[in-house]
Amino acid sequence: MASLKFNNIYLNDWFTVTGPLESNSKLKKIDLKMDDYYYGEKTFEKAEAKMQRVVMERLLEKNHLTNNDIDILVGGDLLDQITATNYAAMDIPISLIGIYSACATFPESLIIGSMFLSDKNLKKVISITSGHNLGAEKQFRYPIEYGAPRPHTATFTSTAAISTLVGKETGKIKIESATIGKVTEMGIMDANNLGAVMAPAAARTLYEHLNDLKRDIDYYDLILTGDLGCIGSTIFKEYADKKYNLKIKKHLDAGCELYVKSQEVYAGGSGPACLPLVLFNKIMPMNKYKKILIIGTGALHSKTFVNQKSPIPAIAHAVSLEVL
């Protein structure tokens, strides 16, 4: 069984910085906005590392904490060798666990952070993740980014960095339980339809979570998936119904909820930053939902494997949150 229950672990605070497009999207209460994709640095990669460093520093500042108060930093991003996190952590003397699960990095970091906090000697963990549209384009897309027309199923990597403070003091959100997903692959090779790649993984994790914890789907006020996009969401609901007989009604997808239509981002947003961005800057200010299940979905996409005609595997991690 890959589901865990946590006792007295809370998501105390967060800090977000958003890219130019995200700053003018459907989000509310953004902490910090970037004017351009360079963020005062010479390259996109350095900009992403700076974004992570800034959100970490500002989160500590906001909560009147110092580096010594934080036991462990858990985080990752989309660049090769998770360089944005590694370079950001270079200037911050906190022990680092670097992780990669593509766009499921955020829930994964929450799960790992919460597991560390189950140790009584550890008190506070910072979880961090980021995405940079142009950095990711350079990393993943075929073969260069030059504005080539894309199909309507394509998603757009969002630019943002988010740091979250996880601790044992009673805070705004309780991390109640979690399910670690399994790598799922349904034979989709199209890197322009990652929603279809990830939908089966999301449905599988949802099913296993409900099964493990003996819950009904109506237990949750909201099921928030990471970055399936608008088309991926339809596939997710249809697949969950057909395969697991789950009728998903209270569902939102972060990718589909992020951008406004005029921003022309095809099927919606994606990237590791997408889920926390929508959760903290859209869902939380609404004050509407109490029990939220977030399912981060990651396409474990490799350009090399796709070129070698291998299908794209996907993973999804679920974390159950209770807003206090």
Next chain:
Amino acid sequence: MVKIMNKTEYQKLVKELSPKEPKFRNAIVAFLVGGLLGFIGEVIINILMESFGLARVDSCMWLSFILILFSTFMTALGKFDNWVNKAKCGLIIPTTGFAHSVQSAALDYKKDGLVTGIGANIFKLAGSVILYGIVSAFFLCILKVVIYG
């Protein structure tokens, strides 16, 4: 309660739920934009021939220079990406698309070093066009010799 759904069934489901690309519309747009570009090119060629007294072959060459300069300049300003997206293949297939792809790669990798960055990556996309262009030219030449002697 779990039902079996194999990969073929899933792929069928994905196909059903994914929107169809408006291929016909895209083709019309590309035809019109590409045609317009050709028309503008012809006008420029005639202007060059009339005003500068160039031979048609020379003005065609100058036209290529003008189009390449124009598209790389617009790529550098960040405009061309959006145009390509709207005009579909109408701007990619002509020489403007080639210039744009080279310029985009150069811009992407300009900070990664002259050899390891720009040098290694500038023909990332355009390299295939050059390679297969030469290969097909070779075979067409053989065909020409065989047929026409």
